[in-house]
Amino acid sequence: xxxLEAYITLSAFLFVIGGxxxxxxxxxxxxxxxxxxxxxAVNLAFVAFNRAHAADANAVGAHTGQVFAFFGIAAAAxxxxxxxxxxxxxxxxxxxxxxxxxxxxxx
Amino acid sequence: MSLIFALSxxxxxxxxxxxxxxxxxxxxxxxxxxxxxxxxxxxxxxFAGAVWMKGFEGADVESLAPWLIIDRFSLFFFMLLCLxxxxxxxxxxxxxxEHRLDRGEFYSLLLFTTLGAMIxxxxxxxxxxxxxxxxxxxxxxxxxAFRRASVRSAxxxxxxxxxxxxxxxxxxxxxxxxYGITGTTSxxxxxxxxxxxxxxxPGAIFALILVxxxxxxxxxxxxxxxWTPDAYEGAPTPATTYMSVAVKSGGFxxxxxxxxxxxxxxxxxxWGSGWPPALALVAVLTMTVANLTAGQQESxxxxxxxxxxxxxxxxxxxxxxxxxxxxxxxxSVLFYLLTYTVSTAGAFGALILCGRRxxxxxxxxxxxxxxxxxxxxxxxxxxxxxxLAGVPPTAGFFGKWFIFRAAMDSxxxxxxxxxxxxSVIGAxxxxxxxxxxxxREPAAGAPVATPMRSGYVSTALLVSxxxxxxxxxxxxxxxxxxxQAATGLGx
Numbered sequence: 229x230x231x232l233e234a235y236i237t238l239s240a241f242l243f244v245i246g247g248x249x250x251x252x253x254x255x256x257x258x259x260x261x262x263x264x265x266x267x268x269a270v271n272l273a274f275v276a277f278n279r280a281h282a283a284d285a286n287a288v289g290a291h292t293g294q295v296f297a298f299f300g301i302a303a304a305a306x307x308x309x310x311x312x313x314x315x316x317x318x319x320x321x322x323x324x325x326x327x328x329x330x331x332x333x334x335x
Numbered sequence: 336m337s338l339i340f341a342l343s344x345x346x347x348x349x350x351x352x353x354x355x356x357x358x359x360x361x362x363x364x365x366x367x368x369x370x371x372x373x374x375x376x377x378x379x380x381x382f383a384g385a386v387w388m389k390g391f392e393g394a395d396v397e398s399l400a401p402w403l404i405i406d407r408f409s410l411f412f413f414m415l416l417c418l419x420x421x422x423x424x425x426x427x428x429x430x431x432x433e434h435r436l437d438r439g440e441f442y443s444l445l446l447f448t449t450l451g452a453m454i455x456x457x458x459x460x461x462x463x464x465x466x467x468x469x470x471x472x473x474x475x476x477x478x479x480a481f482r483r484a485s486v487r488s489a490x491x492x493x494x495x496x497x498x499x500x501x502x503x504x505x506x507x508x509x510x511x512x513x514y515g516i517t518g519t520t521s522x523x524x525x526x527x528x529x530x531x532x533x534x535x536x537p538g539a540i541f542a543l544i545l546v547x548x549x550x551x552x553x554x555x556x557x558x559x560x561x562w563t564p565d566a567y568e569g570a571p572t573p574a575t576t577y578m579s580v581a582v583k584s585g586g587f588x589x590x591x592x593x594x595x596x597x598x599x600x601x602x603x604x605x606w607g608s609g610w611p612p613a614l615a616l617v618a619v620l621t622m623t624v625a626n627l628t629a630g631q632q633e634s635x636x637x638x639x640x641x642x643x644x645x646x647x648x649x650x651x652x653x654x655x656x657x658x659x660x661x662x663x664x665x666x667s668v669l670f671y672l673l674t675y676t677v678s679t680a681g682a683f684g685a686l687i688l689c690g691r692r693x694x695x696x697x698x699x700x701x702x703x704x705x706x707x708x709x710x711x712x713x714x715x716x717x718x719x720x721x722x723l724a725g726v727p728p729t730a731g732f733f734g735k736w737f738i739f740r741a742a743m744d745s746x747x748x749x750x751x752x753x754x755x756x757x758s759v760i761g762a763x764x765x766x767x768x769x770x771x772x773x774x775r776e777p778a779a780g781a782p783v784a785t786p787m788r789s790g791y792v793s794t795a796l797l798v799s800x801x802x803x804x805x806x807x808x809x810x811x812x813x814x815x816x817x818x819q820a821a822t823g824l825g826x
Contacts, residue, residue, distance in 0.1 A: 236515070243508055250501055259497055266504035270511050277515035292520050296462055300507065303469045307500055310473050314480050314496050318489040327497070330490045333565040 235276035242269035256315050256325045260308060267304045271297040338398070341391040341405045344383040344413040345453055351375030352446035359439035369428025369791055372442040373421050376449065380417030383410050387816075401521035404459035407823030411669060411816065412456035412588045415676060419580035420449040422680040422795045427573035429789030430687050436571060441481055445577060448474030452585030456592070461510045461520040464589060468553070472499050475582050478574035479566050491569020498552070498562040506549025512542035513597070522596040534602040543598060547610060550593065553586035554647045557620040567640035575636065576683040579643040580676045587650060587672060591665060595657065595824055604658050611658040614651055615750060622648030622757040630764040633698045635686060638764055639679070642723060645761055646675050652747070652754050653738040659745035665821035667737035670814050674734035674806055678722040681799030685716035688792050689784050696784035699771045705784060706773035712786035713772045715796045722803045724765040725758055730806035737814065 242265055249262030278293025285291075319325055339346065355371050387410045396405040403409075424445055431437045451470025458464040476499065480492030514520050516538050517528035533539055552559040567575045594610060603609040622645055629641035650671055656664035689705060689712050690696035696705075706713040722729035735758060742751045777783045806813055 239511075243504075246504070247501075250497075256493065256497070263497075263500045263504055266501075267507065270504065270507045273508070273511035274514060277511065277518075280515070281518040289519065292462075293514055296465075296510075296514070296520065299462060299466060303465065306473055307469065307503075310476050311496050311500065314476065314489065314492045317480055317483050318486075318493050321484075321486045321489055327493070330493055332486055332490050333494075333568055 232276055232280045236273060239269045239273040239276065242266070242272065254326050254328050256318075256327055259327065260311050260315070263311075264304060264308065267300060271300045274300065337391070337393065338395050340389075341386055341396050342399075342403075343386065344379045344410075344417070345403075345450065345457075347382050348375060348379040348417070348446060348450050348453065351378065352443060352450060355446060356440075356443040359443060365432075365437050365439050368439045368442045369424055369431075372424045372446055373428070375446060376417045376421040376424060379449075379453075380414045380421070383413035383417065386410055387414075401459040401523055402463050403454070403457045405457060407820045408588075408592070409453075409457035411820035411823075412584065413453050415584055415669075415673060416449055416452045416456065416581050419584060419676045419680060420445060420577065422676075422684070422799060423573050423577035423580065425791045425795035425798075426576055426680070426684050426687055427571075428791035429787065429795075430571065430573050430792070433692055433787050433789065434571070435692070436482060438481075441478065441573075444474045444477050444481075448478065448577070449581060452581055452588075455585045456588035458589070458592065459522050459596070461513065461522070461525075464522075464593065465507060465510065467585075468503065468589065471582060471585050472503065472553075475574075475578055478577065479570040481571050481574060482569075485569070487569040488571070489569075491566040495562045495566035498559075502549050502552035502559065505545050506552075509542045509545030509549065512538055512545065516542065522593065525597040526599055529598065529600040529603060534598075534600055539603075540608075543603065543610060544613075546593065547613060550586070550590045551614075551617055554583060554590060554650070555586075555644050556617045556647055556651060557624045557644070558617075560621065560625070560644050563644055564637050564640040567643070568634060568637045572636065572683055572687050575640070576680055579640070579683070580680050583643065583647065584672050584676065587654075587668065590654065591657075591668065591824065594654070595661075595665070606658070609658075611655050615655045615747070618648050618651035618655060618750070619753055620648075621645070621651060622754060626757050626760040626764075630760070630767070632764075633700075635696065635699060635702065635768065636683075638768075639682060639686070642761070642764070643679060645757065646671075646679075646723075648757070649735065649738055649754055650675075652742050652750055655750065656738075656742045656745040656747055659747075660741055662818065662821045663744060664741040665824060666814065666818040667741040669817040669820055670810070671734040671738050673813060673817070674722070674730035674803075677799045677802040677806065678719050678729070678731050681715065681719035681796060681803060682723060684792055684795045684799060685712065685719055687787070688712050688789070688796065689716065689786050691785050691787035694782065694785040699768065700777065700781060701784040702768065702771050703775040703777040703781075703783065704772075705786075708783075709786045715800055716772065717769055718800055718803060720765040720768055722807070724762040726762075728804070728807040730803045730810075732807060733810040733814075734806075 246266035455467030482488035
């Protein structure tokens, strides 16, 4: 059986990769992908923790982590839909999907 | 049956939002939507008031725990959020037709966002916290992007969305760690595990840091405030009003609930190894940076955006004081949110009233001399700015007074002094608007703002003005309500 540490290490790696991708990349589509990677790291952590915690599969709250992961997937999908709509409306006006060209609003 | 009564504020807003969405799809006449949504939100607030008065003991609200917690704290926020939402819908009813943005989905978005904020304020489990937060944030992103022909709107929405999702992902990872450490997602269960010793581990501290990042982002505290001025400036003004009023209140409800319930153990709440020192630092930074930057703004809307960040700083002072004076400080934060809601909604409403299509009130120069040309539009603006600055006898004075007193009573003299100095700096940029309105004349040939006429906007301003004066002249009743709400939130 693969130990919990392995899952959590993988999840932390994914989260850090997503975070760096968000901070470094300037293409909005890639930025959205990075956020998606972060959210999937969270889902992985939830499911792994669930398996570590739930010794008795019939106990109340034995599937909390898995349920959380499902909600996380649904919310991530909704978030992507809204995000792509915003990117699309930006692209229609500026013909660009680069975050460093979104520089109209500043102090 | 009594359970349905206890849940009636949420049910009314949900059903109302769905019905209005249907009505919007099938009707040609968009005029009624503003009235309809205002009525839905007023009804939601009224039901919350009725549940508050009648009491909900024996209503079996325990069966909803830990997912939803119906207590006086959540009922207070139901009323506050419905008030803020109703004022924003009234403003939208005047603003959207004037600026040719009259598309009905704005009202549905606003209602569903309010529903998300209400769920957030009643959430007693990390899962419902997350769902409420996402419902609230997604609606707010859409409302920011509502002016589809405007690059500013799209750009503000893009920044808000990207940073908001990033912060939500960080906070969610904190939730996952909390679940891993404690084995439960209910806030009360986490608190129990923390008290049993889980709060000493490095994992718990790391989780606390991640959760704090998300919480501070949502209330736009420095250094996670960068999105706020851009999103607030880009959004149509009613959406800005809504974000600075209801979305911020929802954020503070989440912050209070999560910090007090889940991280309320002596270890996490201590000055040596908990969240209060981090939050105190953020409060000082927020107040100082926002007040110093607000004074340099030429755009009035952007100035008000920085002002809303500064007010988040004062509120954070109150949140820090909860560490030592639990009920008093919580009540002062709740009362401040009420005064801030009516003053800010009024200030943005007056800004909307001052401009019409083609002659908008954007910069300070646009407002020059408007006090003499159009006294009826300038007078409410002056009142709300004075309230935001905290001048007696307006609501803002007592809001600040109770926060500062709670901070003094819990021994944070240095924090109170910094907050006081900041509110003096803050008075500068509010008074600068008054100087432009009443003591300057516009340069020859310069564009000037011309007020619009709208029954909706006037109604919103009238309601806000009455509340600002009422809260400023006799704050005791609403303070009593805030104290009861704070008592409901067990530590």
